[in-house]
Amino acid sequence: MKAPLACCGLAALLLAQGSARALAAPEPSGPKAAPRGEAASDGVNDGDSVNDDDDSDSDGDGDSDDSDGANDDDTYQPDEPPAPGAIDATGELAELRDRVSELEAHLAAAEKPPTAPRPTRLTGYADLGFFVPLGNGGAGVVRDAAHAYFPQYADYGWVFYGDLLATAVNSAGEVADLGELPGSDRFDSIDSRGNPSFVVNEVNLSINAGLTPRALLTASVNFTPRQGRDFALGDWLNVDLTQLEWLPTEDGRHSIFLGKMESVLGHEYRARKAEQHFGITPTLLARYTTGTAVGVKVRSKLAGDHLVLAAALTNGSSGTEQFHFHDEIDSNPGKTLSGRVAGRISLGPATLEVAASGQVGAQDGGASGRAYLYGVDVQLTTISLGLRAQWLRGHAPGDPEARAYRLELRDGAYLEASYLINHWLGLLLRGELRRAEVALPPERLYLTDSWRAVAGARVVLAPGLLAKLEVVHNGELGAAPEFRNDIVTSSFVVSY
Amino acid sequence: MLTIVLAACEGPETFTDSEWSALRALSALPDPPADHSNKYQGDPAVIALGKKFYFDPWFAGEATHLDMLYRRTGVGRAPVGAELELSCNSCHQVDRGGSDLSSVPRHVAVGAGPYDVNSQPTLNSAYYSLLYWNGRADSLWAQAVAVGEAEVSMASDRLKIVWRIADVYRDEYTAAFPEWPLPALMDSVAAQKARLLADGSCALDNGACPLATCTPLTVGTTTTCAPRFPLRGRPGYDGQVGLVDDGTFRGCQKGLPRGNPLAPPEPFDDAFDCMPIANQLAVTRIYVNWAKALAAYEATLLSRDAAFDRWVAAGPESELISAAARRGAKLFVGKAACNDCHNTPLLSDQQFHNIGVPQVGDHVPTPADCPAGGWCDCVSDDVNQPFNCLPDGARDGLRKLQSGRYRRDSIYSDDAGCQRNQLFHAEPGYVAADARECDGRVPHYAEVVRARAEHRVDTLAGRWRTPSLRDVALTPPYMHNGRYQTLEQVLWHYNSGGTAGDGTRIGAADPRISPLALSEADLADLIAFLETLTGAPLPPEVSSPPAIPPRSPF
Incomplete structure (x- = not known):
């Protein structure tokens, strides 16, 4: 988990993913769906807003949401510790870059205006x-x-x-x-x-x-x-x-x-x-x-x-x-x-x-x-x-x-x-x-x-x-x- | 955390800290406070004499069947005019909490006639600052002074009482009150009676008034020979009473009407008011001593060491009282909130509250009995007016206390400091600064003045003093007018918010008189608790009836 945390924004995103079922199954449901990951744990009740991220990312309950399910992410899992002697720094970095790219794509998609109703x-x-x-x-x-x-x-x-x-x-x-x-x-x-x-x-x-x-x-x-x-x-x-x-x-x-x-x-x-x-x-x-x-x-x-x-x-x-x-x-x-x-x-x-x-x-x-x-x-x-x-x-x-x-x-x-x-x-x-x-x-x-x-x-x-x-x-x-x-x-x- | 959980899991919390603290504050009744107005309190010789007075049925007068409004009622403990043969113990049985179990019907107390209120227990009466349901007396002895001559209770007179003391208690009295000796002329009832004619005047000695025992008395143009110490007589009650009572000589008023046209004529043909002033004073002093002896005895009538007290001393887990009573105790200081008024170890806050008990019951006066300008019209709080505002409770009682002639600041009190400042006791400023004077009674002396100045005198209407709950299970009927015969009925009153039932209610009820939402089980538990408040039996030396000398031949 340390490496992703190097970038705060991304770290927040990654942390949020841990609990964000919405991101886990990315939905173009709101203008800023990706940051919503912070509050996606209130997804149970987050009916407060289609884009309640607007609220929630400001409300700072990232703290609760972040920890709520930091590992609760079926799209991102922290790496297993590598076996001794099996470290491939170059490969790992590339993999991480790929992941970042993938997530940035998710983020960009999420920031687009919704084009379809959010699923029930x-x-x-x-x-x-x-x-x-x-x-x-x-x-x-x-x-x-x-x-x-x-x-x-x-x-x-x-x-x-x-x-x-x-x-x-x-x-x-x-x-x-x-x-x-x-x-x-x-x-x-x-x-x-x-x-x-x-x-x-x-x-x-x-x-x-x-x-x-x-x-x-x-x-x-x-x-x-x-x-x-x-x-x-x-x-x-x-x-x-x-x-x-x-x-x-x-x-x-x-x-x-x-x-x-x-x-x-x-x-x-x-x-x-x-x-x-x-x-x-x-x-x-x-x-x-x-x-x-x-x-x-x-x-x-x-x-x-x-x-x-x-x-x-x-x-x-x-x-x-x-x-x-x-x-x-x-x-x-x-x-x-x-x-x-x-x-x-x-x-x-x-x-x-x-x-x-x-x-x-x-x-x-x-x-x-x-x-x-x-x-x-x-x-x-x-x-x-x-x-x-x-x-x-x-x-x-x-x-x-x-x-x-x-x-x-x-x-x-x-x-x-x-x-x-x-x-x-x-x-x-x-x-x-x-x-x-x-x-x-x-x-x-x-x-x-x-x-x-x-x-x-x-x-x-x-x-x-x-x-x-x-x-x-x-x-x-x-x-x-x-x-x-x-x-x-x-x-x-x-x-x- | 685990420690906290395990500790908390040890067992249910029976009483919270605040509940137990509240219950502890109700237990262990201490000795009665000192009464500096009665220096004889605690004196064994006086107490012993007072006990005899308490049980002596021959001090009382004759039945009147008058109620407090001087109406003929047909109710009394003897036929009209017949000797009552009534002692204090008749209406305040010491073996029953000092309460009245003999008045019929069981609403108000009945003596010579029906009272306006229910009899109050004499046990623990020494703890009260003010006596009577409406607080019109500020000491036990002042109350006894009033009771002795009240036409609805003992209907006696101070001359009869003093003559009986002289007749049968001479030695004991002299030993107990050496500084206030009996007049030498008061030898015995029989001897005095032999000296008097049937009309109570002195037999002439060779056509002359025998000046050794009698004195010429001129009223208008008529001169008679009157005894220096008639066998019967008390101060007249025309609303502007005689010398002894207010220091203003009114003298003989034989034949004059009294303030209330319904009232009987001047008692005993105004014999007392026609006595030489020095003799009036001497007789009154001995009458007060009679009352002080009674008070000294009553101060030994203590209801303490109840099962409740023993349970509190043993702790909340003790089973010295039943589980139902323990639940009742919790309710008493909790949801039922009884301790809001029934607090301190006396289980009375000694305050006056309007709890919404309707003025209804046999011989209970109502506002309808008190038309404007009538005897019990409540329009005036002027202490110089004779109005007898019976249904109004504390408004009436405190007004009467304000004009009381036997207060702790009167010449009959032994509290010299209190006496010395009597003139200031109607001044709110002085009262505020010296509230502790007169054993703390001073604030009561100006309460009506203060209430009137603050435009709240009406709020005193319908208030009655909180009774102690010690021995409550022994002391029915309940409430100031004996409205309820059982504790179940009393609790029903409170639990229903005091609004059910018929009858006229006086004034505005206390806001706490609202439905309590207690269940039937709660009420049963409360009764179980109230039954634990019965004190230990009085020692035999206190409660056993003494030998009473035979009737004096009045």
Whole structure:
């Protein structure tokens, strides 16, 4: 593997090939199909774009994709070590040249405008895990009994500190336990009650169907097996993506999406699925940025791809948090407008992307007041290193009569570093902060002033088989006392 | 990693750190706090005397069948006018958590007539900052002072009580309260009765008023010979009561109507108010000492060392309580959130909450009973107004406390520092700066003033003090008005969000009164837990009924 790495661009290509089934069976499906190899591992869900390489190569999730299947390539295999005395440098060099030529031809073909519809592909993954909650019964919050720590909120019946979603155990953000909170009877999908458990996090099936050379239908369905209770099935099925993408121009730099599609807020949505995500758990901000809303979206890359603009008009926000900040089917006439402006430059072997994004629209869940989110995000990526940061702030007015919660996201931020030590081993470190109030006055208030540290590792065990481990420590800031609600979680992702 | 996994796999986590911490905070009830307003608390001689007072049924007066609004009800523990033969223990049985198991019907307590609220246990009563469901007394002895003369409970009078002390407890009293001796003229009931005519006036001695034991009394144009210490009498209650109570001499008001036209005439023909002032003071002091002796005894009525306490001491894995009770304990500090109000080792936050219990039940006053301008109209928070705003809970109680005459800052208190600053205790600024004064009661004295200034006095309506849950399984009926007869009914109330059922609700319920989403199994577990809160039996020397002297011949 050393020799191909001599050329970074080519190395990236080669590495990407490892996991790029699209390249493995080269398809002239997009204007820049070859670089897409980086993100082809999200091919299961990469329905984000016919040319989602445009997105993904900028999103830097090359790190995940690269390692995802560095050797998962049936068109390129690293050379076997030569037998002693059998080295033929001239011959080997020639062979390598041939290969490079072949790949460059693939690249050139891929960069041409598509001439035929992309073939229909059925892909997916299974995400299996084992997690160990460390403290507080796996729950992320503690009730402030008798308003002992937050007397200033005595007007609320129940005040909870911590973060309800801090004890995520998988990429879907399911928590080890929602806790036994007074006055709520929520569906606690994991409900571990603080015990270690194996879990089938998700089984995903995705279909990518090229309708025309410039139109692609993508759908992604998650099957989540959970225990039923009281004679009710616990399993559920979630259609989390159903979009039609159309490229109106031949250069493929503009896309129009229609359907249930990925967000344009921040960048975490690009790697929200288990097989795309470098680590396991989503950030504390993912609940606001990774939801798939129903509507229409446009995206354009301008100025030589240095400027990327995206805007969406959707029924609701890009949230996933179940506090009525979003609805798939709109229950009010107000729509949500969101947009992102990103600048992207190359700094030697690295790519730097700086973006600002925001969202404004009617709060859903029966409320009609205006909700908004805005923030900035930065990412610096190289072939082996990814640095990402995001800051987000937001507000939703809530409506107690409709039992829609109020949100005051005062500050949410994270800084994440991911590093590929080699083609099979990667490490992750992330620090996070979330200061927020989620309230249904006068009944209840979730008061978060928390920080989180995440350390993780990922190993490519075999082509299409990825093992990840994360240790998550949650801590409290401000007046809330510390309580133990850490998580050790693992994930085994089998892609197909 | 393996270590973490193996450690975590050892067994299910029964209680989280925060749950166990919360449960520990509920256990091991310490000794009651010192009561600096009652220097006799802890005095063995006073306690022994107080115990006799507690069990003595001959201090009580006669049945009235009046309710708190002075309405004839036909309900009382004896026929109207008949001697009640009622002791403290009648409505506060020490062998049953100090609760009332004898009132019929079992909603409000019944003494001389029906009360407006359910009787509260006397066990652990020494821990409370404020007494009564509505907090209108700030010490146990102040509560006893009120109960002794209340026309719905003991319906006695301070002269009768003091005369009985003189009659049968003279030596014990003198030993216990040497600095407040009984008046020499109060020799015995029989002797005094022999000196008086049937109408209670003194028999003339050769046509002259015998000045040794009696005194000429002129009311209007009529002069009579009145005993210096009548056998019966208490201060009049016209809303502007006599000298002893507010320092303003109102004197005899024989025949004058009282503030409430429904109220009986001045008690005992205003005999007490017509006594010489020094004698009024002496009698009242002894009456207060009677109450302090009761309080000193009540401070020994402790419910502690419950199965719950022993279990907490042994640790969460201990099986000293049943598995159901342990699950209930988890719910108590978890999903049921009972410890939001039932906290501290007393299992009461001693605060006032509106939990949405409707004002319904036999003899439970409702706003419909209190028309505008009426006796229990709640329109005024003026402490000088006689309104008796019964259904309003803390709004009424704290207003009464504000004008209380037997507070810790009164002349009857033994807390000199608290007494000295009485004049400042209605000033919010002083209260804020000296909140710890008077054993921490000072903030309560100006609570209505403060609430009114902050335009939130209405929020006090419908609030009642959180009762302790120690011995709760022994102390039905439940809630301030005895609305519920069983713990199952109580839990149903909370689990349904307090909105089910009929009846008028006062004020806005606490936002925590919302459906709890507890299952039937959860409720059963909670009851199993509540049953572990029954304390160890009282020592016999505390609970065994003492020998009571025979009835005094009033």
